[in-house]
Amino acid sequence: MGTHAAWGSLAKINTEIPITSSMAGPITSSTLVYISNTELIVDYVLSFTIVPFVLYWWYRSYSKMGITFQKMLDYGIHNGPRMAKQILTYGFFHRKNLKNRYAGIMHFLISWGILILFIATALIFLSHDILKPTIHQGILVGDFYLNFEVWANLGGLMLIVGIIMAFARRLHKKVRLDTKNEDYVILSGLLIMALEGFFLGGLKIYLFRQPFDVYRFLEWPISYIFQGFSVGFTSGVELYRIMWMIHVVTGFLLAAYLPFSKLSHMALAMVMIGEKKIKKRGELPTPFILADALATGNFDFKVGVKDISELSSLQKIDALACTDCGRCERACPAVMAGTDLSPRAVVQNIKKNVYNGGEMTQLVLSENAAWSCTTCQACVEECPVLIEPFSFIMDVRKNLVMENRFSKQAGSYFNNLTNTQNPFGNSPSDRDALLDVAPKYCEESEYLYWVGCMGAFDPRDNKTARTILGLLNKAGVKYGILGSEEKCVGETARRMGEEGRFQELVMQNVETLNGHGVKKIITACPHCYNTFKNEYPRFGLKAEVMHHSEFLADLVKDGKLKVRNSQETVTLHDPCYLGRVNGKYDDTRLIVASSSNLKEMERSRENSFCCGAGGGNYWYKVESQDSISQIRMKQALETGARKLAVACPFCMPMMEDASRTLNVQDQIAVKDIAEIISENLVE
Numbered sequence: 001m002g003t004h005a006a007w008g009s010l011a012k013i014n015t016e017i018p019i020t021s022s023m024a025g026p027i028t029s030s031t032l033v034y035i036s037n038t039e040l041i042v043d044y045v046l047s048f049t050i051v052p053f054v055l056y057w058w059y060r061s062y063s064k065m066g067i068t069f070q071k072m073l074d075y076g077i078h079n080g081p082r083m084a085k086q087i088l089t090y091g092f093f094h095r096k097n098l099k100n101r102y103a104g105i106m107h108f109l110i111s112w113g114i115l116i117l118f119i120a121t122a123l124i125f126l127s128h129d130i131l132k133p134t135i136h137q138g139i140l141v142g143d144f145y146l147n148f149e150v151w152a153n154l155g156g157l158m159l160i161v162g163i164i165m166a167f168a169r170r171l172h173k174k175v176r177l178d179t180k181n182e183d184y185v186i187l188s189g190l191l192i193m194a195l196e197g198f199f200l201g202g203l204k205i206y207l208f209r210q211p212f213d214v215y216r217f218l219e220w221p222i223s224y225i226f227q228g229f230s231v232g233f234t235s236g237v238e239l240y241r242i243m244w245m246i247h248v249v250t251g252f253l254l255a256a257y258l259p260f261s262k263l264s265h266m267a268l269a270m271v272m273i274g275e276k277k278i279k280k281r282g283e284l285p286t287p288f289i290l291a292d293a294l295a296t297g298n299f300d301f302k303v304g305v306k307d308i309s310e311l312s313s314l315q316k317i318d319a320l321a322c323t324d325c326g327r328c329e330r331a332c333p334a335v336m337a338g339t340d341l342s343p344r345a346v347v348q349n350i351k352k353n354v355y356n357g358g359e360m361t362q363l364v365l366s367e368n369a370a371w372s373c374t375t376c377q378a379c380v381e382e383c384p385v386l387i388e389p390f391s392f393i394m395d396v397r398k399n400l401v402m403e404n405r406f407s408k409q410a411g412s413y414f415n416n417l418t419n420t421q422n423p424f425g426n427s428p429s430d431r432d433a434l435l436d437v438a439p440k441y442c443e444e445s446e447y448l449y450w451v452g453c454m455g456a457f458d459p460r461d462n463k464t465a466r467t468i469l470g471l472l473n474k475a476g477v478k479y480g481i482l483g484s485e486e487k488c489v490g491e492t493a494r495r496m497g498e499e500g501r502f503q504e505l506v507m508q509n510v511e512t513l514n515g516h517g518v519k520k521i522i523t524a525c526p527h528c529y530n531t532f533k534n535e536y537p538r539f540g541l542k543a544e545v546m547h548h549s550e551f552l553a554d555l556v557k558d559g560k561l562k563v564r565n566s567q568e569t570v571t572l573h574d575p576c577y578l579g580r581v582n583g584k585y586d587d588t589r590l591i592v593a594s595s596s597n598l599k600e601m602e603r604s605r606e607n608s609f610c611c612g613a614g615g616g617n618y619w620y621k622v623e624s625q626d627s628i629s630q631i632r633m634k635q636a637l638e639t640g641a642r643k644l645a646v647a648c649p650f651c652m653p654m655m656e657d658a659s660r661t662l663n664v665q666d667q668i669a670v671k672d673i674a675e676i677i678s679e680n681l682v683e
Helices: 003-007 037-063 069-092 101-135 142-172 181-207 211-215 219-228 233-260 262-275 290-296 313-320 327-331 343-352 367-372 378-382 389-402 408-420 428-436 452-457 459-474 491-495 499-515 526-539 548-557 586-595 628-637 651-661 673-679
Strands: 447-450 520-523 544-547 569-572 643-646 669-672
Touching: 037 069, 037 233, 037 262, 069 101, 069 262, 101 142, 101 181, 142 181, 142 211, 181 219, 181 233, 181 262, 211 219, 233 262, 262 313, 290 499, 313 343, 313 389, 327 343, 327 378, 343 389, 367 389, 378 389, 408 491, 408 499, 428 452, 428 459, 447 459, 452 459, 459 548, 459 651, 459 669, 459 673, 491 499, 491 526, 499 526, 520 526, 520 548, 526 544, 544 548, 548 586, 548 673, 569 586, 586 643, 586 673, 628 651, 643 651, 643 673, 651 669, 669 673
Parallel strands: 447 520, 520 544, 569 643, 643 669
Antiparallel strands: none
């Protein structure tokens, strides 16, 4: 199709061939028929001006951060296979984008349309500008040429359909988009260029028709438009030359605009997707090892980020790759609750200041915004180019803690952890109260049931803990609890930025667990589960960890706990740290579905909506217009279910508080999955 000309310089073909509808000739490309040498020279000049400019911009974007060509080369050599796999998976095949069907198909069509046309251009350049002048033989001949034209027309069609979908998505405004005038400029430019290509191809077929041109399935019917207007040969040739030059200029204007527009993500995001080392979602970076620091007396390490300039090169690459698509913002519970946090704005603000630096809490996000993040990782789930917006917020929190810039509520939380090893400030001996229904862990115990701070000290969650222990007793499980030896795992402290207190608790708990020879741990808290599973192994824990949903589901499947189906409608809330962070969705559903009729909420599984307690938000108050937990409760009410099943001791009080505030206690009851089993046990 005519689009070829805009993407590369091509060879000249005979300009004196008259219009005919029955000419027979070799099956080959007639690209650039009627284009003079002068016009080709203009094409070459533009090519050798724009291409180096774009390449220089691409390299300069990273070299200003100290990432030289040698470093790029070394990284590629050592990480080549992983980079190729990730670029194919997330870049070319849009694994993340396709989760949202409409937007995913739209992006797929646009990107693959551009890619196919780029490949077509490269083949034309190879055939006409390199092979023909050197060996007098091109590659665009015979069946290969016919297939080439089919794919080129298909690529152009994909691009046009994708662009129309993008316009419709923005103009209908069914999805909240941060649409800018620049978006319309880019889309219009791409659409004009694609249409120019098709009409150029149609005009060329009209002037130089060959039977095999029917393979150009879109340009062939377009050619009859010119026939309908009875365009003469001379005027047709002149029109073709004018259109070709306009097409070339359009293409190079778009290429020159690339570094200054959202189109830049086409180059920058691919780099980021390739270099990204995808790690376990539940593990935060460890800036230092406290045990080593205590042993050596060396506390010379940096915790947190105060200035944008202090971000690592890889974090800056993350920010540069942001496409400003807003998916993270639309998924963020803090945004929906009306806080001043926006994960999109966080990354974009870093991107704008990545080379100049500046204090994070002044240029990137406010202190209230930093404390508003629930660390639910919905932003991570949504980002199509693997950016982790919440990771920047975690670095800011660490710096705020280092500078003692936190609320009195947060301060009380930290002090309680230090003084009593639990966030409530209760005496550790209060944990022994559960020994009246559970045995003390001993050598005969196969499993350790980790009660957790909420299960031990929160009245509502204590009832849930007793229910779980009753089920373990009924199933004849050999288990025990630690009682007063148990301490907070420190998960919330780490996510609030207090790395030191987290590691103090880790050392104490690992010593206790290893001292008892614990090999298998069951816990009802997804936060404890995640911390034991993904973060404690780095500090020496060697134990298998199971969430109570997983363990209880196995007991139900094995018939050790027999349940009846009550036929009542129950909806299910997926805890962020069980579902989205650790990919555990099926066990909770098995339990609910085996004892009731499960009615899913619209936002469920990996798209679940946070209860609002994560990241320390349970322990302090942030300024917001709405309540995250109330938003979630309203989503549950939309299902018409009489019960809301939860599987987290933080979700339980958050959702019960929302039901009381909304005065819907009579409409829906909040139950832990263990309570769902207990209520439907067959004796």
